[in-house]
Amino acid sequence: MSDHRIGVGIVGYGRVGEGYHAAMAEAVEAFRVAAVCDPAEGRRAVAEAKHGCRTYADFTKMLEDDDVQLVAICTPPNMHCAQVLAAAQAGKHLIVDKPFAMNYDEARRMVAAAKEAGVLITGNQNRRWDSDYLTVRKAFADGLLGEVYDRESRWSHFTADWAGYGVPEFNPRWRVQRAYGGGMVYDYASHLGDQMLRMVESPLVSVYGDLQSRIWSNEVDDHFRAELRFADKTTAIIEANNNARRNLPRWFAIGTAGTLIAPKIGGDEVHVYTDEGEQVLEPVTAPRTIIYDNIAGALLRGEELLVTPEHLLTTMRLISMIFLSAESGEVVRVDDME
Numbered sequence: 001m002s003d004h005r006i007g008v009g010i011v012g013y014g015r016v017g018e019g020y021h022a023a024m025a026e027a028v029e030a031f032r033v034a035a036v037c038d039p040a041e042g043r044r045a046v047a048e049a050k051h052g053c054r055t056y057a058d059f060t061k062m063l064e065d066d067d068v069q070l071v072a073i074c075t076p077p078n079m080h081c082a083q084v085l086a087a088a089q090a091g092k093h094l095i096v097d098k099p100f101a102m103n104y105d106e107a108r109r110m111v112a113a114a115k116e117a118g119v120l121i122t123g124n125q126n127r128r129w130d131s132d133y134l135t136v137r138k139a140f141a142d143g144l145l146g147e148v149y150d151r152e153s154r155w156s157h158f159t160a161d162w163a164g165y166g167v168p169e170f171n172p173r174w175r176v177q178r179a180y181g182g183g184m185v186y187d188y189a190s191h192l193g194d195q196m197l198r199m200v201e202s203p204l205v206s207v208y209g210d211l212q213s214r215i216w217s218n219e220v221d222d223h224f225r226a227e228l229r230f231a232d233k234t235t236a237i238i239e240a241n242n243n244a245r246r247n248l249p250r251w252f253a254i255g256t257a258g259t260l261i262a263p264k265i266g267g268d269e270v271h272v273y274t275d276e277g278e279q280v281l282e283p284v285t286a287p288r289t290i291i292y293d294n295i296a297g298a299l300l301r302g303e304e305l306l307v308t309p310e311h312l313l314t315t316m317r318l319i320s321m322i323f324l325s326a327e328s329g330e331v332v333r334v335d336d337m338e
Contacts, residue, residue, distance in 0.1 A: 006299060007034030009068035009092070011059055011083060013043045014167045016097055017074035020124070022051065027289050030296035031070070037062040040169035059083060063090040070120075070295070073097060076174050077181030081106040084121070088113040093120040095295060098190035099319060100312045102181050104337060107316035111309040120298055122307045125315075126291055127191040128198060131268040134284035136251050136260060137199055144272050144279070145255025151199070152237040152252040153192045155265060156244035162187075163216045163242070176217035183220030185211065185322055188240035193226075193318045194311065202232035204314070206333045209322035215243050226322045 008025040010017045013036045025031040036047035037056040044055035056062040063071075063086060071087045073080055073096040080101050087094055094114060100123050101107040114121035127133065140148050166172035174180040175187060197204065206229045211221035223241035230236070251262035251270070258274035268283035287293065290306070297303035317337050325332040 003032065005032045006030055006069050006296065007032060007065075007067045008070045008072055009035040009037065009062050009065065010047075010072045010074055011037040011062065012074035012076075012079075012097075013038040013047050014074065014170060015165065017072065018046070018050075020126070021072040021074055021095070021097070022047075024289055024292040025072075026051070028292040028296055030300060031292060034067045034069075035062050035065050038170075040167075042169045043167065060086065063087060063092065069093060070095065070299070077102055077186055078179060081110055084110040085113045088117040088119055088121070091117060091119060093295075093299065095122050095124060095291070096312075097124045098194075099181065099186045100190070100316050102186075103323075104313070104317045104320040107313050111313060114309070120295070120305070121309055121312075122291070122295060122298075122305050123312045123315075124291060125191070125194045125307045125311070128195060128307070129286035129288075129290050130266075131283045131285050132250055132262045132266075132270065133195050133199075134286060135268060135270045135281050136253070136262055138284050139260055139270065139272055139281055140199065140253070140255075144258060144274070145253060145260055146257025148253055148255040149233065150235050150254045151196065152249075153196060153239070154237075154248050154250060155188050155192060155240040156247040157242055157265065158245050159242065176220055176222070178219040182217070183211075183222070183224075184240045184242065185209075185221055185224045185319060189224065189226065189238060189319050189322055190315060192238040192240060193322075194315045196228060196236050196238055197314055197318065198311070200228075200230050200234050200236065202230040202234055204318065204334055205229050205231050206331050207318060207321040207325055208331045209325035211323075211326040212241075212243075221326075224322065224326075226318075226325075228318075 033051040035054045071092045175182040209226040212223040216222040225239040228236040253260040262270045270281045272279045321332045
C-alpha cells in the first residue's frame with residue numbers, strides 16, 4: 001500500500017532539525033519524514049535509526065528524491081539562500097527555519113525563486129504562538145490598556161548553552177561565529193521582530209539599532225537593542241542578550257488606560273494595571289503543531305499561509321535595518337531599503 005502522506009526532507013539534522021521539524025513531521029498526520037540530509041555521518045545514523053528514512057550527505061541528491069515534496073531548511077543561515085534556490089528549482093515546497101536569510105536582498109531572491117517555481121515557501125516563526133505573546137496581543141486587541149503607544153519586548157538570559165547550542169558533530173559554536181550567521185540579532189530579532197511587526201498594525205517607518213559584543217564572542221553581537229517607530233507614532237523596543245544575570249520583564253507596555261507587564265521568559269503570567277487595580281489575565285494558548293498543520297492545509301486544501309512570504313520579507317528587512325543602523329550609528333528608514 002502506498003503512503004500518500006507528504007514526504008518531508010530535512011536538511012540539517014541538528015537540534016532544531018531533529019527536535020522540532022522532524023518531531024512536527026511525525027506529529028501531524030499529513031506528513032512523514034521521508035529523508036534527512038546532513039554532512040555528519042553520525043547525524044545521518046541517528047536519523048535513519050529514529051525515522052527509518054533515507055539519508056543523504058549531498059543536498060543535491062536529496063533534491064532528486066521524488067519522495068520528498070517539502071524541504072525543511074534547518075541549516076545555519078549562511079546556507080539558506082543557496083539551498084532555497086536549489087530546492088525551488090527542483091520543485092520542492094519549503095519551510096525555512098529562522099532567520100529566513102542573511103539579509104533582505106537574499107530574502108527577496110528566495111521569495112522570488114519560490115514564486116517563479118510555483119512552490120510554497122514559509123518560515124518557522126513558531127514563537128508567534130507562544131502563550132505570553134498571544135496573551136499580550138489579546139490584551140491589546142481587547143482594549144484593556146486603551147490606546148497602546150509604547151511596547152517593549154525583551155529576551156534576556158545568561159547561559160553557556162547559547163554559545164555552544166549546536167550538535168557536537170557539526171561545529172557546536174556556529175551561533176557565535178560571523179561566517180555562519182551567528183549572533184543575537186539573527187537568533188532573536190527574527191522572533192521578537194516578527195512578533196512586533198505582526199502586533200502593531202501601523203507600518204514600520206524607522207529603526208535605530210545598537211549591537212554589543214561583550215562576553216561570548218568578538219565576532220558577533222551577544223546583545224542587541226533596536227528602537228522601532230511606526231507611522232501612527234507608536235514606539236517599540238526589541239532587545240535580546242545572553243549577558244543578563246537578572247532580567248527586565250519579558251513584556252512591558254504603556255497605554256492611555258493602563259500598563260501591562262509579563263515578568264518571565266517562557267511564562268504565561270501577564271498582569272494589567274489600570275485605575276481599577278491589577279488584573280492577571282487568562283493565558284491564551286495554541287497547538288504546538290500549528291505551523292505544520294497550516295502547511296498541510298495550504299498544500300492539501302489551499303488554505304492561506306499563517307507565515308506568508310511577505311511576513312518573511314518584512315522581518316528580514318527589519319533585521320537588515322538593525323545591522324545597517326548599528327554600523328552607521330544613524331536611524332535607518334524603511335524608504336532607504338527600497
